[in-house]
Structure formats: C-alpha cells, structure tokens
Amino acid sequence: MDPEMKKRIDAILARVKEPETLRSVGDLNLVRRVRYSPRNKLFELFMDIADARSSCFVCGTVALTIRRTIERELQEAFGRDFPGCRVRFS
Numbered sequence: 423m424d425p426e427m428k429k430r431i432d433a434i435l436a437r438v439k440e441p442e443t444l445r446s447v448g449d450l451n452l453v454r455r456v457r458y459s460p461r462n463k464l465f466e467l468f469m470d471i472a473d474a475r476s477s478c479f480v481c482g483t484v485a486l487t488i489r490r491t492i493e494r495e496l497q498e499a500f501g502r503d504f505p506g507c508r509v510r511f512s
Contacts, residue, residue, distance in 0.1 A: 423456075423458060427458065430503060430504075431456050431458075432448060433503075434496070434499045434500060434503055435447050435448030435453055436448045436449075437499060438492065438495045438496050438499050439495075440452065440488070440492060441488055441491050441492070442488060447492060447496070451470060452469060452470055452471055452492065453467050453468065453469060453470070453496070454468045454469065454470040455467075455468040456468070462508075463504075463506055463507045463508060464507065464508050464509075464510060465500055465504070465507060465508070465509045465510070466509075466510045466511075466512055467496060467509060467510070467511050467512070468511075468512045469489070469492075469493075469511055469512070471485075471488075471489050471492070493511050496509065497509045
C-alpha cells in the first residue's frame with residue numbers, strides 16, 4: 423500500500439472512537455489490518471475485538487453493540503473519505 427493511502431487510513435482510525443473509552447480505534451489497535459482492492463473498490467478491515475465470553479446476556483449485548491457501533495462509524499468514515507468504496511469486516 424502506498425504511503426499516502428496508509429496516511430489516509432491511519433487518519434480515519436485516529437478519528438473513529440471506541441464508545442466506552444472515547445479513545446481512537448487506532449490507539450486501541452482494534453483494527454489489526456486493512457486490505458484494499460482498487461479494482462473492486464473494497465476495503466477489508468480485520469478487527470481485533472473479542473466476542474463476549476460471559477454467560478451474562480447483558481454483557482454479550484453490550485459487547486455486540488459496541489462492536490456494531492465501531493463498525494458503523496468506520497463504514498461512515500471510509501465512505502466520506504473514499505466515496506464509492508465499500509467496507510467489509512473480517
């Protein structure tokens with residue numbers, strides 16, 4: 423990936439915040455890797471967010487809500503900075 427593209431992606435990861443701590447997903451290393459396919463106009467983000475392993479229903483719901491919030495905000499940020507591109511999470 424060229425340095426300019428990496429810089430743009432890093433800026434997005436610095437802007438998007440984890441909702442509980444309000445720290446950036448970049449600082450928290452919640453996105454392990456980003457792969458971009460210019461031909462398909464597709465970003466694939468490899469997340470490093472563990473699923474809740476508690477038997478507590480509420481804990482699992484909270485963890486899932488946080489993950490979905492982060493994914494939605496990343497999708498919106500990539501959409502603003504890279505119009506016409508899609509985002510997929512792995």
